[in-house]
Amino acid sequence: MNHEDLYNKSIDVIIKNQHLSGAYIACPSFPSYNYSWFRDSSYIAYSMDLIENFKSSEQFHSWAVNNINKRETEIRRLMNGDMDNYEEVLHTRYQLNGHEGADSWENFQLDGFGVWLWSLYEHVQLSGRKITKEIEKAVELVSGYLSMLWQKPCYDCWEENRNEMHIYTLSCIYRGLKSSDSLLASNTFANTTSQIKKWILEEGVISGSLCKFKGNGAIDSSLLGVHFPNDVFGNKEAIMRKTVDRIHSELYKAGGLHRYAEDSYYGGGIWILLTAWLGIWFFDDGNPQAAEEILDWIGIKADKDGHLAEQYADSLNNSTFLPIWNKKWGESANPLLWSHAMYIILHKKLYPGI
Ligand code: BGC
Secondary structure, three states, X not given: OOHHHHHHHHHHHHHHOEOOOOOEOOOOOOHHHOOEEHHHHHHHHHHHHHOOOHHHHHHHHHHHHHHHHOOHHHHHHHHOOOOOOHHHOOOOEEOOOOOEOOOOOOOOEOHHHHHHHHHHHHHHHHHOOOXXXXXXXXXXXXXXXXXXXXXXXXXXXXOOOOOOOEHHHHHHHHHHHHHHHHHOOOOOOHHHHHHHHHHHHHHOEEOOEEOOEOOEOOOOHHHHHHOXXXXXXXXXXXXXXXXXXXXXXXXXXXXXXXXXXXXXXXXXOEEHHHHHHHHHHHHXXXXXXXXXXXXXXXXXXXXXXXXXXXXXXXXXXXXXXXXXXXXXXXXXXXXXXXXXXXXXXHHHHHOOOO
16 A cells, blocks of 8 residues: 555544544454553554644543543552552553453553653643643652562563563663653652663673563564663664664564564564564664665555554464464454554654655
């Protein structure tokens, strides 16, 4: 599909799948993804801010603020050091009405809340939205929560590896706390963010490149997030460069990017949102041509309805797992709103005037 059509279609898919409550559904046609994730939604809201659809991003952030403030008692309990039940606090995904899901899930994930603070900061910058008392309260709660828990192992952004400290997750917390300070014009987390950066440098680097999690030498495409949006290191810094070189040489196959080499979810295919993420890196690194090639490739992957799936079964890591997942949950999620959002973000980089 050509860029113009896919760009418009992507906006359409996002708007049509935003619930009246303000929540964005991760994927309408995939039952396990009939929820709103803070992670996915924060990127989706940012894409709406970029295209100046402030109504959409405003509704999402209001939904998020309400849902956080509603949980104030639990969050404060946790912030006061009562850690017994910390897994019960702040689920990673919610029903569209803001309630927690009934079925069990890998709920303890911290990255989405860090990314949400960043997305909210961008929203305020781009839309000029006033920071109300309610927003301020939600920002204080989430940043307090993250600053208390950043050293706790939790699931990664792929909802795996419960007992590890993940570099992408930490970069999101870093960026989230910086965003909180900017939003509230304070300096509360200056110390914590330096500690996080120091921790990443001391524990998250193997042979000059960032690694998936402490002590694990594998590379993971989510590390692109350390650059955008988290900006922990400038893109000229050797560490970021070496990380992206590894991502590119080990995980970029058949035109698209894998999550990580051992991934077996749906056989471990190539992901649209990650490939767009690499395109964003290329663009920021002064290589718009490579970014454009990625945009073209995504256009080829779109189906006749202009839908972008989560992943495609090209160059699978382990094809024996594809039929197993197809039998369990049906075809890979399509359309995935996060895929469309990352396409819009990349498109906006290349064609800011459209
Ligand atoms: C991914 C998560 C994502 C969720 C909803 C999962 O398969 O691992 O990163 O938030 O799908 O899109």
